[in-house]
Every structure is written in C-alpha cells, then in structure tokens.
Amino acid sequence: xxxxxxxxxxxxxxxxxxxxxxxxxxxxxxxxxxxxxxxxxxxxxxxxxxxxxxxxxxxxxxxxxxxxxxxxxxxxxxxxxxxxxxxxxxxxxxxxxxxxxxxxxxxxxxxxxxxxxxxxxxxxxxxxxxxxxxxxxxxxxxxxxxxxxxxxxxxxxxxxxxxxxxxxxxxxxxxxxxxxxxxxxxxxxxxxxxxxxxxxxxxxxxxxxxxxxxxxxxxxxxxxxxxxxxxxxxxxxxxxxxxxxxxxxxxxxxxxxxxxxxxxxxxxxxxxxxxxxxxxxxxxxxxxxxxxxxxxxxxxxxxxxxxxxxxxxxxxxxxxxxxxxxxxxxxxxxxxxxxxxxxxxxxxxxxxxxxxxxxxxxxxxxxxxxxxxxxxxxxxxxxxxxxxxxxxxxxxxxxxxxxxxxxxxxxxxxxxxxxxxxxxxxxxxxxxxxxxxxxxxxxxxxxxxxxxxxxxxxxxxxxxxxxxxxxxxxxxxxxxxxxxxxxxxxxxxxxxxxxxxxxxxxxxxxxxxxxxxxxxxxxxxxxxxx
DNA sequence: CTAGGGTTAG
Numbered sequence: 001x002x003x004x005x006x007x008x009x010x011x012x013x014x015x016x017x018x019x020x021x022x023x024x025x026x027x028x029x030x031x032x033x034x035x036x037x038x039x040x041x042x043x044x045x046x047x048x049x050x051x052x053x054x055x056x057x058x059x060x061x062x063x064x065x066x067x068x069x070x071x072x073x074x075x076x077x078x079x080x081x082x083x084x085x086x087x088x089x090x091x092x093x094x095x096x097x098x099x100x101x102x103x104x105x106x107x108x109x110x111x112x113x114x115x116x117x118x119x120x121x122x123x124x125x126x127x128x129x130x131x132x133x134x135x136x137x138x139x140x141x142x143x144x145x146x147x148x149x150x151x152x153x154x155x156x157x158x159x160x161x162x163x164x165x166x167x168x169x170x171x172x173x174x175x176x177x178x179x180x181x182x183x184x185x186x187x188x189x190x191x192x193x194x195x196x197x198x199x200x201x202x203x204x205x206x207x208x209x210x211x212x213x214x215x216x217x218x219x220x221x222x223x224x225x226x227x228x229x230x231x232x233x234x235x236x237x238x239x240x241x242x243x244x245x246x247x248x249x250x251x252x253x254x255x256x257x258x259x260x261x262x263x264x265x266x267x268x269x270x271x272x273x274x275x276x277x278x279x280x281x282x283x284x285x286x287x288x289x290x291x292x293x294x295x296x297x298x299x300x301x302x303x304x305x306x307x308x309x310x311x312x313x314x315x316x317x318x319x320x321x322x323x324x325x326x327x328x329x330x331x332x333x334x335x336x337x338x339x340x341x342x343x344x345x346x347x348x349x350x351x352x353x354x355x356x357x358x359x360x361x362x363x364x365x366x367x368x369x370x371x372x373x374x375x376x377x378x379x380x381x382x383x384x385x386x387x388x389x390x391x392x393x394x395x396x397x398x399x400x401x402x403x404x405x406x407x408x409x410x411x412x413x414x415x416x417x418x419x420x421x422x423x424x425x426x427x428x429x430x431x432x433x434x435x436x437x438x439x440x441x442x443x444x445x446x447x448x449x450x451x452x453x454x455x456x457x458x459x460x461x462x463x464x465x466x467x468x469x470x471x472x473x474x475x476x477x478x479x480x481x482x483x484x485x486x487x488x489x490x491x492x493x494x495x496x497x498x499x500x501x502x503x504x505x506x507x508x509x510x511x512x513x514x515x516x517x518x519x520x521x522x523x524x525x526x527x528x529x530x
Numbered sequence: 531c532t533a534g535g536g537t538t539a540g
Contacts, residue, residue: 047532054533085533117534148535155536187536218537253538288539319540352540 046077053086057093065090085113092121110141116149123156131156132166147182150174154188164196183209187219194223214240218250225258233258234267249280256289265297284312288320295324313346319353326360334360335369349377351386358392370396387415394421398428403437419448426455430462438462453484 049068056065069087077083084107091100104118115138122131135153138145145153154170157163171180171189179185186209193202206212206220217240224233237255241247252275259268271293275286287310294303303324307317318341325334338357341347349357354377361370374393377383390413398406406425410417417425422444429438438459445455456479463471478484 050532080532082533087533089534113534115534120534146534151535182536184536189536191537213536215537220537222537248537250538257539283538285539290539292540314540316540321540323540350540356540 045075046080046083049077050082050086053083053090057086057090060094062094062096065094079108081107081109081111081114085111085117088114088117088121092117092124095125097121097125097127110143112143112146112149115141115143116146116152119149119156120152123152128156128158128160128163132160144177145173147179147185150179151184151188154185154192158192158195163192164198167192167196181210183211183213183216187215190216190219190223194219194226197227199223199227199229212245214245214248214251217245218248218254221251221258222254225254225261228261230258230261234262247274247278249278249283249286252278252280253283253285253289256286256293260289260293260296263297265294265299268293268297281309282311284310284314284317288316291317291320291324295320295328298328300324300328300330315347315350315353318347319350319356322353323356323359326356326363329363331360331364331366349381351383351389354383354385355388355392358389362392362396365396365399367396367400385413387413387418387421390415391418391421391424395424395428398425399431401428401432403428403432403434407437417444419445422448423455423458426458426462430458430465433462433465435462435466435468450482451484453479456484 049072052068053065055061056068072078072080072083072087084103087103088100091097091103100118100121104114107114115134119131119134119138122128122134131153135145135149135156138149150170150173154167157166157170160166167189174180174185174189186205190202190205193199193205202220202223206216209216217236221233221236221240224230224236233255237251237258240251252271256268256271259265259271268290272290275281275283275290280286287306290306291303294300294306303321307313307321310317318337322334322338325331325337335357338347338349338353338360342349347353354373357373358370361367361373370393374385374389377385377389390409394406394409394413394417397403397409403425406428410421410425422441426438426441426445429435429441439462442455442459442462445452456475460472460475463469463475
C-alpha cells in the first residue's frame with residue numbers, strides 16, 4: 001500500500017492510524033505492522049513516517065508525533081533529511097519551536113527544504129524577526145532560497161516594524177531570481193503590501209500577474225477590504241465571477257467583510273444565499289462574517305439567527321454577537337448574553353470579548369458596570385487590560401463628566417493615549433466646556449495628525465462654549481495660516497446678527513456672563529446636518 | 531508518486 005499515491009497514504013494515515021494504534025496497543029506495533037504489510041522489504045516505512053509526521057503537524061497531534069520521532073530514532077532514520085524536515089514542520093506546527101530548532105541544528109547537511117521548514121516554523125510561531133534573521137543566514141550558505149522560502153519569509157514580514165522595507169528588498173530578490181511569476185509568491189507579496197497599507201503596490205502586482213487563480217483574486221479582494229477600499233473589493237468580486245474561476249469560502253468571507261464595512265445589508269444577504277448554495281453554512285469563518293455583516297447592517301435578529309444555526313460555537317462567534325448587540329445599542333442584551341455564557345461556563349472570555357463587553361457598557365453609559373467588568377477582567381481572569389479596554393473606561397468617565405478622572409487614567413495606564421482616545425476625550429471636553437483639557441487634547445491630536453482639521457474645529461467649539469470668541473478667531477487664523485482644509489460637511493459661516501443671539505442661546509451655559517458683543521467675530525463653525 | 535508554500539472571522 002505504501003506504493004500507492006501519496007494522497008492515499010495521507011488519507012490512510014489519518015483514517016486508520018488511530019485504529020491500528022488501539023489494536024496493537026502502541027504506535028510501535030502500528031508502525032511495525034505497517035512496514036511488514038507489503039512484504040519483506042522494510043524500506044517504505046520512511047515514506048509512511050514522513051506522511052504521518054506531516055498529518056500530525058496538520059492536525060496538531062503532538063502525542064502521536066513525538067512517538068513517531070521516538071520510532072525514527074529507534075529505527076535508525078534519525079539522520080534522514082526528509083524525515084528531519086518533516087519533524088521540524090511537525091514541531092513548529094505544534095508550537096514546539098525549540099524542539100524544531102533542536103532538530104534543525106542536528107542536521108549535518110541542509111537543503112532548501114530544511115531551511116525553509118524552520119523559517120516557516122519561526123514565522124508561524126510569531127517570531128518574524130527570527131525568521132528574517134534565519135533567512136539572512138541562509139543567504140550566506142550555498143543553498144539558494146526557492147519560491148517556497150520566499151513565501152515564508154514574506155509572510156514573516158507581515159506585522160513587523162520595517163516590514164515594508166524588508167518586503168521591497170525581498171521583492172527585488174524575487175524578480176532577480178525569476179520567482180515573481182509564481183502565484184504563491186504573488187499572493188504573499190500582495191498580502192504583505194496590503195497589510196502595510198501599500199495598496200498601490202499590491203494593485204500593480206495584481207495587474208502584472210497574467211494567470212491569476214482563485215487565491216490571487218482572494219488576496220487582492222482581501223487587500224482592498226483591509227484598506228477600506230470596499231467598493232473595489234466588490235467590483236473585483238464581480239469581475240472574478242465573470243471569469244468563471246469559481247469562489248471559495250475565503251472569497252465569500254472577505255466579501256462579507258466588505259459588505260459589513262459598507263453596511264450593505266441587501267448585498268450581504270445575496271452573499272448569504274451564495275454561502276447556502278455552496279453548502280458552506282457550517283464554516284465558522286463564514287458564520288462569524290455573516291453575524292458581523294448582519295449586525296453592522298442593522299439586522300441584529302438575523303445575526304442571532306445565524307448564530308443559532310451554527311452548531312459549533314466558539315469565542316469568535318460569541319464575541320461577534322456580543323459586539324453586535326453592543327453596537328446596535330442593545331447593551332443590556334449584550335451584557336445578559338455575556339453573563340449567561342459565563343454562568344453556563346460556555347465561554348472563557350479573552351481580551352477581545354472584554355472589549356465587546358466594555359463597548360456595550362460604554363454605549364449605554366453604564367459607568368459602574370464598566371468599572372465592574374474592567375476589574376473582573378484583571379482580578380478574576382488575571383488579564384492585563386490592553387489599550388482598547390482603557391479607551392472604553394476613559395471614555396465612560398469622560399462622557400459622565402468626570403474629565404479629571406479620565407485624564408488621570410490616561411496618565412496612569414501603561415500605554416500612550418492614541419488618536420481615538422484623545423479625540424473622544426476632546427468631544428467630552430466640548431460637551432462639558434473644559435477649555436484647559438480640551439486645548440491639551442487638541443494639541444495632542446494636531447501633533448499626531450497635522451493635516452486633520454477636525455480637532456481645530458472641535459477646539460473652536462470648546463472655546464465657543466465658554467464664549468472665548470477671540471480664541472475661536474485664533475483657531476480660524478491658525479487653520480488658515482497652516483493651510484488647513486475644512487473637512488467635508490463643515491463650514492465657516494458668516495453669522496447674521498439676529499442669528500448670533502440664537503447661537504448664544506445654544507452655547508450659553510446657565511449662569512454664564514453675557515458675552516461681549518463687540519468682540520464677537522460674526523462667523524462661526526458649524527457642522528452641516530446630513 | 532517521501533518534506534516545506536498562498537487568501538478567511540470577533
């Protein structure tokens with residue numbers, strides 16, 4: 001049987017290995033009987049071992065894999081390069097990267113595969129830098145990288161600081177070596193460029209690829225959607241369907257994502273019908289994309305229906321649902337669902353789940369609840385809150401008017417406040433007319449994104465709220481001096497005198513002194529109502 | 531016809 005096709009052996013290994021093991025009481029027995037089934041020759045066992053190790057990696061079967069390793073040693077296959085590469089792959093896929101490294105360093109003469117296996121292994125274990133360094137080391141040897149090596153090392157660049165520079169450098173290398181027509185390489189390059197926000201480079205690469213397959217299309221669609229070019233993603237999907245390439249679950253997942261981003265409920269429903277036609281309703285990736293699409297499209301009940309029909313629920317699905325309720329303003333249902341799952345012990349909440357819960361509190365302005373969950377996360381679950389959790393809590397305090405407490409938290413948290421935090425803080429400063437903190441927030445925002453006009457306008461409102469018209473004028477002068485363009489929907493208006501008093505009514509807090517008419521500049525910022 | 535590779539979810 002070992003002379004049959006490898007896919008047969010693979011299938012065989014997966015389906016019958018377990019049975020053999022239980023019958024013979026040990027993996028050794030199973031392997032012995034496999035090697036003697038087809039007669040006297042013992043040689044083919046190494047093919048079986050190789051395929052078995054591969055499937056142990058794919059199914060993350062750690063127990064079986066290490067027994068095969070032991071059997072390898074016992075049968076004298078320890079130095080077989082093919083088996084060692086398979087071992088590296090197996091250990092890496094079971095997240096035992098140290099063991100993978102150990103096998104690698106035990107190899108006397110390496111080949112492209114052994115190098116590539118460890119580079120891939122480092123990359124999937126989150127050690128992108130390590131993968132890059134190993135690749136560099138490989139370049140000093142006689143062994144040339146091949147397409148597969150490039151694929152691995154490019155994937156390792158994704159999410160690295162300076163990943164773009166590495167990626168461009170690798171791209172040059174790839175063109176020199178003539179690997180740039182390989183679709184696998186093209187996909188990883190498109191993915192890498194798209195993840196670094198270099199969508200133009202990705203588009204260029206995509207356009208240059210002559211024989212695009214499904215996955216190349218999928219990568220490009222996903223790249224568009226990641227960079228919020230959702231319409232382009234949809235257009236490309238239509239084009240892809242015109243090419244009769246077919247679609248995969250990946251495609252539909254990405255398209256649903258684009259529909260969610262655009263809140264396109266109708267188109268999302270059409271994709272849902274495609275999911276059903278393809279018989280992919282059981283795919284959890286699609287289920288979560290559907291839940292997300294329905295909740296962002298405003299149909300939370302259909303989102304719930306998708307969840308109900310999914311047989312195997314996981315953290316992602318539950319979190320999508322909680323987030324869905326939170327975002328559509330049904331916060332109490334979000335919290336009820338979360339609490340219910342906790343008591344039934346159907347959910348071990350992780351960071352993102354707590355983000356959804358805190359978002360629900362934030363949406364409903366439930367400060368006490370928010371603090372309670374925040375504390376629960378740290379004390380009951382021993383998690384260290386990440387910046388998004390702090391952002392929810394800070395915004396909760398700020399929107400309740402406790403600006404100093406919010407500012408305090410921003411200082412005490414172990415992260416630097418990001419753009420989102422400062423801008424939500426600034427809006428609270430506007431609501432409560434806190435000039436001092438508002439000015440600070442606006443300064444920070446302007447420093448972070450000098451070309452964005454929004455903080456100038458909000459700051460002007462903070463001043464206006466306190467009748468500091470000279471400061472309002474100063475903001476306008478600064479904007480003109482710095483060549484700022486107004487964001488769409490905002491206008492400077494010359495205010496006729498009879499409207500001035502009406503604006504005052506709006507902005508004047510009770511008990512404030514009447515403004516000095518002579519200092520009023522007769523123009524005002526206002527946001528057009530869509 | 532022994533190994534290693536690309537795109538998907540909160």
